[in-house]
Amino acid sequence: MASVLQFIPTPQSKSSSNKITNTLNTPLRGIESCSTMLELKQYHAQIIKLGFSYDNDTMGRVIKFSAISESGDLNYALQVFDKLPKPDTFIYNTVIRGFLKSQMLRDTLLFYGYMLECKVMPNNFTFPPLIRACCVDNAVEQGKQIHGHVMKFGFGFDRFSMNNLIHMYVNFGCLEEAKKVFDNMYERDDVSWTTLISGYAQLGYLEEALRVFDSITEKKSSVCWNAMISAYVQSNRFHQAFALFERMMSEDVVVDRFIASSMLSACTRVGALKQGEWIVEHVKKSGIDLDSKLATTIIDMYCKCGCLDKAIQFFKRLPRKGISSWNCMIGGLAMHGKGEAAIEVLKEMESKRVAPDYITFVNLLSACAHSGLVEEGKHYFRYMKEAYGIEPGMEHYGCLVDLLGRAGLLEEARRVVNEMPMSPNVGVLGALLGACRIHKNIELGEVIGKEVIELEPHNSGRYVLLANLYAYAGRWEDVANIRKLMNDRGVKKVPGFSMVELEGVVSEFIAGGRTHPQAKEIYAKVNEMLDSIKSAGYVPDSDGMQQDIDEEESENPLNYHSEKLAIAFGLLKSEPGEILRITKNLRVCKDCHQASKLISKVYDREIIVRDRNRFHHFKGGECSCKDYW
Template identity: 45%
Template sequence: MTTTTTELPYHHLPTENPNQPISQKSLLNLLTTKCTTSLHLLKQTHALILKTNHFQDHFIAGSLIKSYSNPFHNPSTSFLQVFHQVPNPNVFVWNSVITACVDNNDPCLALVYYSNMVHCHVVKNGFMDDGYVRSAAIRMYSSVGRVVEARMVCDYGEKDVVCFNAMIDGYLKCGEIESASGLFDSMTKKNVGTWNAMVTGLVKCGMVEDARKVFDEMPERDEISWSVMIDGYNKNGCFKEGLEVFRAMLGEEEVKPKKFVLSSVASACANVGSLDQGKWIHAYAKQNSIELDGVLGTALVDMYAKLGRLDLAWDVFETMKRKEVSSWNAMIGGLAMHGRAKDAIELFLQMEKKRVQPDEITFVGLLNACAHGGLVDVGLECFDRMQDVYGVEPTVHHYGCMVDLLGRAGRLAEAEELVYNMPMTPSPAVWGALLGACRVHENIDMGEKIGKMLIELDPQNGGRYALLSNIYAKAGRWDDVKKVRTLMKENGVKTTTGRSTIDIDGIVHEFKIGDSDHPRAREIYEMVEEMIAKLELEGYVPKTSDVLFDIEEDEKETTLWRHSEKLAIAFGLISTSPGTPIRVTKNLRMCEDCHLVIKLVSCVYKRDIVVRDRLRFHHFRNGKCSCKDFW
């Protein structure tokens, strides 16, 4: 900052003896009164402070920084320029500049200056030779994106593996993958923490395959190594691979899985539909006296609920000595997913009696339960009470649940009105819920309007195109179906492939639509033919409106029978003994024809069949479904 020491008109200053120097008290009084509303006066006072050598006074310097940071003066960087001229700033001066950054809505810059203050204190007191102190400084700078300063600290003094590990972690957290890899490769001495830092960082950057390559090259692994790799696969949707890593971990005698690893594996089991593996985890925890706390206990509740075993989820929930709000949420959410709306509400009332404060997720579970159970009035009451009684501000997710609730009940006009009156911008998911309701209730006009708008809002989401195509197909508007498919190709969008999994004797088998790669494919399709013949005797007529192609009716029927969940159930029928329940997990919403077929199969073959699709669980028994054809 450019300053001047020319004579200024000091008629605004307090009158003191001209032979006596102006006092600190007078200058401080001036800075905190008249200078707060006049930038011109502040600059004059600044000049006077320099002229009279009061700038050496840290209290004056800090107060001057505070004055320049006053939003009234449109400070920009002027207070920073003043700060950088202060010699050897003390804590008061540092605090002034940090506060100024916060007051001017720049919290990141405040963190940077806080980091610099700590660093100066470390250097001043001779702590930089301590590797652990330097490591902490590296993490501090990295946390605010200052990797250059972090690297300077890393390179100071003797080379230290602890500092290098912190630097690798810092680079990766800031997205500087090449720098992290370069440092990692240059290290002649690595410990398990070095490898863990690299694997963890790559996983967080979404580079799971690269992380796996590093993981496979590790000369030794500890529990963190295994946990990070399993959790990384889970968070990137690679659940089968996560389970494979866990099985490899069990072969290592010196590493025993603990609750965090077990909770990650429980999540993977839930997502691939592996009930046997999930039960093994539960048994392992019991055998090794691992407490079912808010982490592992909640993970098991969630796992069993997602695997269709509400009874086992409830057993775990009941045996948990310490239930966190997340534990209650998992159980309420599980009941909601299974269409047990009244049970979910009853559990919430128990939660109230235990004086457990519900949170946002609690009400997402409750509203979903009401939507799947068709309890519109109860859902509306819950939505009103969440803010008025519990002080939980509705988010876009809660509004999405309400739109789904009204839409499923056929109250499309009310749902649309709610969307337009939301206090925040509706997300594509909210509009998607309304579009799905239009498809179910065959409201072509509203569906077409919302579908076109959604494709503009979310052009890379293949599900939006599929829903609109489905609406057109049901109306027989095949030209419009072709236009939607053409638009998808132009935008480079692909629909998600339907996949269904089934766990037979601890091995997860996955099927895609029209799959012929399975070793028992011939037997599976023979069973499909048998199913068709037996179901037709029961009066089965294919719902060809679910086929989104303008093809002949017999071709549509063939297409329907190649759906992944039908193949998975056919495999279940040939792979298990009569009367054994069949459990299938699908990544997409089940179509109406598959729903009808599975109801008939459960009756004809006398099997309980549980199917978890993207939206909920369906329990089929004796020709009926727990959803009561409302999904």
């Protein structure tokens, strides 16, 4: 820095002012190249020596770096600002942005008021940061006042300000006001349309979002298509997302990485492997930039569609792996009960000097829990703090309790809950309750079950777990009381459903449902399946039969649980040797687990079932979970 400035003379007389002006550009370029506040202050000191302490253009650059750069210092910017006799609009705008960047939201608005007091006129760059400050601080009244100022000062034509106002009103949940701003815009762009579409969708007005989408008269950009597709995916309306994607393809819209990511998420949720693989191939052929987010989405799709081998292959071929990709791979192995493999991925991660984070160890501990790796899980629970300084959080404690509980170490699990540095949440207690059900510990389960129900009174699964414990103990009066409590509170049981993809089409089945066009053939196939596996040793689960309350209750809950219907349909519609992939919203029950093992043997089929917690690979009469789930 000294070598640049040593050629700049210090002003001593009026005759030298021209030379100063000619050489000023050199330090100004230096300000633009600064990367730290120390460098800036050194340049600033030299510029002051040149006599430009009160020059708005020069000091404006100093204030800009100090106020909004990553290594800036807002206090320094304010000190420079205070020394300027007449700061211009650019400088005021810069300080406003600095307050916003520092999350000093009220100061952002107060400083704008000071700007008006000083009779400095705002411009179109003044309002967007003010509007964003109102959004972050949920300052509704102030936001409306800023809206009034936008119009008062004649910036109703400025798309940037108007788009920010739409976003602000959506953030406030004021959709009528957002629509008014939108309707009164002189000219709209993709941001205008997508902000309003996403706003309606986020607040649950999907039909209105679609009306806005369909009202776009010009050719819709991929950004607008993605806004609507993403709205369906985030609202769990996957069939509509697929239908809209097909409509988009028919209109020759280019699939970009954002649309690819949204559709892969939809494929992941419904287990639509064929659709997902088509999108992956399209990404490869189209040369779409495979950033960390898209790569992670692809790994997640393969893992959750039951293709763990393809997920591993894709992961290994990635030229660059972000932390999210490593975490996703470990999480995928956890879902498939591959605890040892998950630990190996962690070791590989460390060997490549990629530091694991909070999520890494949540996924790793989950892998240990699903695989019964008790000692390994306890080791990594300690290791994350010892090696990386990561304090165990609620999710880590939940995994540890799950690990110990599944292994039957209920007292140790209870001790962990009692000694946690924070109050256990419903996830931690739910893991302990689930373990009580597995090991039929009625006494502890009753205590935990009542606590969990009060923590999450509208979650039907919590009532079902406790009722099942009572049913195991033959306490039918208590089972009836749980049912009455649910009725009194208006809690409805979540209906069980399963989905199966065949020939690129996803079919959905609910427990005991008969709305499918081929229901007669499907139910006949179920009965045939059950008759066939009885000769192989199948005996209906008597525990399941005796329970008065069940997550998949129907006229005959055991015979017609949703995955049995999906498997029967799969056997009807697929060729021998094809893998059946089922996605289920509830935990696989004991009876369906036993039946699926025997079906895989009798029909010589591999059946992969993804339930609420994990994957089950049924083949040759065995399950990958080794009956540990």
